[in-house]
Amino acid sequence: MNIVWIILVSVSIVVAACTGRLDALTRAMFDGAKAAVEISLFLLGIVSLWLGITKILEDAGIITRIARFFKPVITRFFKAVPPDHPAITSITLNLLANFFGLGNAATPLGIKAMQDLQSLNADKDTVSYEMMLFIVLNTASIQLVPFTVVGILSAYGSTNPAGIVLPTICTTVLMAACAVTVLQLFRRFKK
């Protein structure tokens, strides 16, 4: 991330200077800072809400039950996670929320999953393979129905707005498979 950030910011400033857009660039950076505050405040509410709800479930003892139910599938991918670890539940809930297109619920549950995976991580500064796998699965965002897209298409009078659903699911599944393969290739060659 360090290199990405250095390149993004420095190249942007140099290019803006060359194309005479320094004024717009400065304004955009302040806009970005403002957007970060707005998103954080929004996340603060929604993350706290979901942490509260999952805490109820945890105290009711259902977290371990969900974990037991989805254990066979999740442990196949996340081999280093012990079968009764809370990470299995939070990963499951996050992937289900993504699947139903519940972005507002998926992010807080994903954060919970990351924290659970971090508790298993030997080196707290360095990302673990399980975390990478989890993030890669998330960036491929397997989703049942892309509601925003379908909504926009039908708002502009598409003859078949839902026609986009099947190609999107196919793409997203193929993409997730590719992403996991790429991750495993990197893992093999970097060893």
Next chain:
Amino acid sequence: MKTISFISQLIIPAFILFAIVYGACRKVRVYDSFVAGAKGGLQVICNIFPYLLAIFVAVKAFQASGLFDIIKSYLAGPLGLFGIPPEVLSVALIKPLSGSAATGMFTDIVQTCGPDSLAARLSGVIVGSVETTFYVLAVYLGSVGIRRTKYLVPVCLIADGLGMLIAAAVVKLMF
């Protein structure tokens, strides 16, 4: 479509209701548990905020610098060979950086090219299937304070690039 969108509307309220009722049945002090859990939210956001700020400033700077148009003009030629319309490229390039910008561009394409055009369909599939990678990286890594990311960033970017080509192939085959 109607049933699927109904299920999607139902699922969050149903989940919350289930949590509360189930907790009450198991003799959990539901209200106290909720408050105890929610207390952790502030700490999570405090951890994420600086990472989010860094990413948002960088992404906005990138968008405003005009670098975007330069990259686009270089990539338009090679992508034409795959039959990818140039408008789609903007969506594909911006989606990993900003979800709202990508949705905005998608709406623009639907308006100008028509909702049943190849460009609209292809960009729709890309908006629906590619995630805002940098946001996810910033939030998830920030929430646990990971500093060394090994090969995670290149893997995500390669996956995004592959996703665009897969989208083009799938749309060509299915429409």
